[in-house]
Amino acid sequence: MGQPLSMDLRSRLLAAVDEGTSCRAAAARFGVAPSTAIRWVAQRRDTGSFAPKPQGGDMRSQRVEQRRDEILSIWEARQDITLDELQAALREVGLTVSRTSLHRFFARHGITRKKRLATRSSRTALTS
Numbered sequence: 001m002g003q004p005l006s007m008d009l010r011s012r013l014l015a016a017v018d019e020g021t022s023c024r025a026a027a028a029r030f031g032v033a034p035s036t037a038i039r040w041v042a043q044r045r046d047t048g049s050f051a052p053k054p055q056g057g058d059m060r061s062q063r064v065e066q067r068r069d070e071i072l073s074i075w076e077a078r079q080d081i082t083l084d085e086l087q088a089a090l091r092e093v094g095l096t097v098s099r100t101s102l103h104r105f106f107a108r109h110g111i112t113r114k115k116r117l118a119t120r121s122s123r124t125a126l127t128s
Helices: 007-018 023-030 034-047 061-066 068-077 083-092 099-108
Strands: none
Touching (some): 023 034, 083 099
């Protein structure tokens, strides 16, 4: 995704529209798409601001985070559960989520799901 266009360009285009130039003519004058000029005018009319909206970021984790307690309770009941098994268990309680989302959920909360042996590893001596 590219960078948002500068506030200077936005303000000059909107000033031209305020002076009576059409959105399409102002867009041609400043080298932007007509739809961009129309969107900026509509945004200023609706919100009072013509600043660029935030870009990127996680848009879907809210749904998973809302069900955090359910996910953790299933995981705590059986900590050796795989992501596929956890995904199936969550589907039974009405949450459809991908394995990748579950992986990111555990990473976000600093929970490792690495399976470790129940016994200590044996120590071997160096041979000469």
